[in-house]
Amino acid sequence: MRTGATAGAVAEAVAAAGVEAYPRIVATLIRVTGDWALAEDCAQESLTVALERWPADGVPTNPGGWLMTVARNRAIDVLRRATVERRKLHDLALLTPQDAPPEPDVSQDVVDDRLRLIFTCCHPALAIEARVALTLRTVCGVPTADIARLLLVSESTMTRRLTRARTRIAQAGIPYRVPSGPALTERLPGVLAVLYLLFTRGYVADGEPAFADEAVRLARLLDRLMPEQSEVAALLALVLLQHSRRDARRDATGTLLTLERQDRDRWDRAAIAEGLAALDRVRHDGPYAWQARIAARHATAASAEDTDWPTIARAYDALVDIRPSPVIALNRAVAHGYAYGPAAGLALLDAARAGGGLDGYPLTVAVEADLVARQGDRLRAASLFRQAAAAVGSTAERRALLDRADELTRA
Amino acid sequence: MMFVCSDTEPDTDPTPLPDIDKWVAENDSRGRRLSGNELGPTSAATTVRVRDGELLVSEGPFAETSEVIVGFDLLECADLDEAIEVARTHPMAREGRLELRPFADLPD
Numbered sequence: 001m002r003t004g005a006t007a008g009a010v011a012e013a014v015a016a017a018g019v020e021a022y023p024r025i026v027a028t029l030i031r032v033t034g035d036w037a038l039a040e041d042c043a044q045e046s047l048t049v050a051l052e053r054w055p056a057d058g059v060p061t062n063p064g065g066w067l068m069t070v071a072r073n074r075a076i077d078v079l080r081r082a083t084v085e086r087r088k089l090h091d092l093a094l095l096t097p098q099d100a101p102p103e104p105d106v107s108q109d110v111v112d113d114r115l116r117l118i119f120t121c122c123h124p125a126l127a128i129e130a131r132v133a134l135t136l137r138t139v140c141g142v143p144t145a146d147i148a149r150l151l152l153v154s155e156s157t158m159t160r161r162l163t164r165a166r167t168r169i170a171q172a173g174i175p176y177r178v179p180s181g182p183a184l185t186e187r188l189p190g191v192l193a194v195l196y197l198l199f200t201r202g203y204v205a206d207g208e209p210a211f212a213d214e215a216v217r218l219a220r221l222l223d224r225l226m227p228e229q230s231e232v233a234a235l236l237a238l239v240l241l242q243h244s245r246r247d248a249r250r251d252a253t254g255t256l257l258t259l260e261r262q263d264r265d266r267w268d269r270a271a272i273a274e275g276l277a278a279l280d281r282v283r284h285d286g287p288y289a290w291q292a293r294i295a296a297r298h299a300t301a302a303s304a305e306d307t308d309w310p311t312i313a314r315a316y317d318a319l320v321d322i323r324p325s326p327v328i329a330l331n332r333a334v335a336h337g338y339a340y341g342p343a344a345g346l347a348l349l350d351a352a353r354a355g356g357g358l359d360g361y362p363l364t365v366a367v368e369a370d371l372v373a374r375q376g377d378r379l380r381a382a383s384l385f386r387q388a389a390a391a392v393g394s395t396a397e398r399r400a401l402l403d404r405a406d407e408l409t410r411a
Numbered sequence: 412m413m414f415v416c417s418d419t420e421p422d423t424d425p426t427p428l429p430d431i432d433k434w435v436a437e438n439d440s441r442g443r444r445l446s447g448n449e450l451g452p453t454s455a456a457t458t459v460r461v462r463d464g465e466l467l468v469s470e471g472p473f474a475e476t477s478e479v480i481v482g483f484d485l486l487e488c489a490d491l492d493e494a495i496e497v498a499r500t501h502p503m504a505r506e507g508r509l510e511l512r513p514f515a516d517l518p519d
Contacts, residue, residue, distance in 0.1 A: 125495075173488075175489070175492050
């Protein structure tokens with residue numbers, strides 16, 4: 001043990017241990033007690049105790065094991081006071097106070113607990129908002145206040161929603177297990193959607209990068225457990241290929257950089273290789289598969305000019321057929337604009353706008369600006385970029401759009 | 412408890428519905444279906460209330476709905492997933508809807 005650790009170092013150690021250990025502790029306590037709220041309260045409590053004790057006692061050599069022990073003892077206390085089932089107490093007492101080294105990568109027990117949590121959170125008998133919120137809270141340990149902010153509701157609303165979801169799991173008899181056979185296949189799309197949403201929350205301009213890391217980790221875990229599921233491989237490929245660009249997406253001042261302006265040397269080659277290997281195992285044409293193929297074309301282009309836009313344009317054609325959405329229609333216009341010239345892009349942009357759902361989506365104007373710029377009308381393009389900048393919510397995006405406008409008027 | 416309900420938009424799949432007698436026999440023999448029955452039409456329903464000590468009896472269901480409970484089955488299932496699997500094989504899953512609800516006093 002180290003003693004005399006500074007408050008900042010302790011807070012950091014607690015936060016790091018929390019990210020790693022929290023879901024494991026919650027999963028284990030749910031398995032033993034069946035009580036979601038109790039499991040989360042005790043896991044939370046263990047972090048609070050760590051914040052009190054570690055500054056004086058030093059950070060333990062195995063922080064995760066320390067937290068597990070505190071959480072388990074806390075659960076025993078609570079259950080004893082409630083004098084509930086003897087069996088739960090017995091099972092809890094049997095949980096070894098874990099001072100063992102941290103779990104190996106594929107410790108079956110823990111892996112299964114985590115997966116059970118994911119599949120329980122993603123049960124179709126829970127409303128989709130509840131699935132996302134519960135996954136963020138229980139599987140990823142995101143504080144309720146942060147989830148509330150992410151999903152744009154008040155903290156008290158989110159607390160009520162989470163409580164209702166946990167109660168519903170108990171009352172409706174939703175089992176805490178990974179389903180098998182057809183039920184697994186039926187539930188997989190929900191699980192994948194939650195993981196992708198989690199990834200997106202971390203990847204967007206103002207997002208929390210830890211969510212994207214967590215989504216990648218969970219996708220890897222799911223893929224290891226279900227290597228034969230082509231859709232899982234596709235999702236894994238997609239998040240890895242997108243995530244490989246995370247360090248290159250901003251310049252030194254924090255301004256967001258579009259694909260063509262990124263320094264490709266800063267892309268994570270290992271993540272790209274892993275993503276491409278996962279994509280090799282994809283044997284179907286679903287939405288994640290097409291998006292992963294698009295991401296792979298970008299990731300393997302030596303430069304922006306070398307990008308295989310015709311193939312990307314065809315992938316968007318396929319994607320818009322199987323999952324029509326305004327944003328995909330917009331991206332398709334971009335791809336066609338690069339593959340077949342700005343006029344082709346503008347024609348598809350008009351069609352996408354006519355299709356509806358793009359009103360008030362600021363990137364629509366940014367796309368138009370880019371296509372107009374490439375047609376040579378610099379002044380109109382600059383004015384459109386400024387118009388788009390005024391409408392975006394994120395500071396980083398706004399700055400990037402204003403920079404484009406300035407470049408066009410300067411020259 | 413599984414409520415069997417009608418639906419104004421039943422399945423249009425032309426494949427024949429599962430046989431209800433077979434469904435009942437199968438689930439009875441497994442000890443999973445404890446009881447069940449069809450209900451009479453809503454025109455035969457009577458609604459009862461007591462308000463301020465006064466008994467009020469009226470004709471018809473408590474609310475006007477186009478989709479109504481037409482029967483019920485009492486099932487003994489380990490969890491919601493088993494109940495969903497059973498409900499999926501009931502013919503009214505395609506002709507109508509099935510509402511699954513556990514009893515409030517079941518342990519856990």
